[in-house]
Amino acid sequence: NAGVMQNPRHLVRRRGQEARLRCSxxxxxxxxxxxxxxxxxxxxxxxxxxxxxxxxxSGMPKxxxxxxxxxxxxxxxxxxxxxxxxxxxxxxxxxxxxxxxGSSPYEQYFGPGTRLTVT
Amino acid sequence: GIQVEQSPPDLILQEGxxxxxxxxxxxxxxxxxxxxxxxxxxxxxxxxxxxGTKQNGRLSATTVATERYSLLYISSSQTTDSGVYFCAVxxxxxYQKVTFGTGTKLQVIP
Numbered sequence: 001n002a003g004v005m006q007n008p009r010h011l012v013r014r015r016g017q018e019a020r021l022r023c024s025x026x027x028x029x030x031x032x033x034x035x036x037x038x039x040x041x042x043x044x045x046x047x048x049x050x051x052x053x054x055x056x057x058s059g060m061p062k063x064x065x066x067x068x069x070x071x072x073x074x075x076x077x078x079x080x081x082x083x084x085x086x087x088x089x090x091x092x093x094x095x096x097x098x099x100x101x102g103s104s105p106y107e108q109y110f111g112p113g114t115r116l117t118v119t
Numbered sequence: 120g121i122q123v124e125q126s127p128p129d130l131i132l133q134e135g136x137x138x139x140x141x142x143x144x145x146x147x148x149x150x151x152x153x154x155x156x157x158x159x160x161x162x163x164x165x166x167x168x169x170x171g172t173k174q175n176g177r178l179s180a181t182t183v184a185t186e187r188y189s190l191l192y193i194s195s196s197q198t199t200d201s202g203v204y205f206c207a208v209x210x211x212x213x214y215q216k217v218t219f220g221t222g223t224k225l226q227v228i229p
Contacts, residue, residue, distance in 0.1 A: 042219040056216055106150050107167040
């Protein structure tokens with residue numbers, strides 16, 4: 001019963017390069033969330049996706065960042081032209097469903113994170 | 120958006136001691152989770168507890184939704200309990216974007 005999987009676990013990029021972070025949700029989960037954690041801080045919401053749909057991207061920087069969750073395959077968080085300030089841990093979470101009500105189907109399960117270092 | 124405050128920000132305990140961590144939130148919630156981030160950065164689900172009380176071994180949690188706070192109790196602490204404890208809440212909106220508190224950094228010394 002695999003949990004949320006993220007790869008790579010560590011990623012080093014030079015300034016100006018592109019970073020691609022992948023997230024495979026838990027089996028049976030169709031909702032994916034991306035969060036960013038800067039050093040010594042809590043996690044900040046970036047984007048919430050369902051299959052082929054971006055539901056909420058209010059936490060995403062307007063430029064250079066994009067996310068997708070295609071019909072087949074993992075969710076991808078893409079950062080173009082990385083800068084040193086993008087260095088952080090990026091966590092993906094999944095849940096069986098979202099929206100309204102309140103019960104354990106809305107509990108989010110987190111992957112191990114991808115630690116991005118921009119040199 | 121919803122505000123989440125955790126206290127204390129830092130805590131040092133002798134092994135075997137008990138502690139209470141607090142999470143206050145500013146609005147109605149329908150999702151509240153406690154996480155432990157271990158020294159390797161991994162986030163571990165402790166409790167999903169939008170209301171009521173739950174226990175799991177040496178840990179227990181209580182959420183009083185009407186008064187907008189949750190408590191995490193750690194009894195007989197062990198060095199492996201060290202790390203950062205986060206409270207995360209989802210408001211009563213249409214979906215479960217969660218907002219994290221700033222965490223309580225716990226160090227348990229032998």
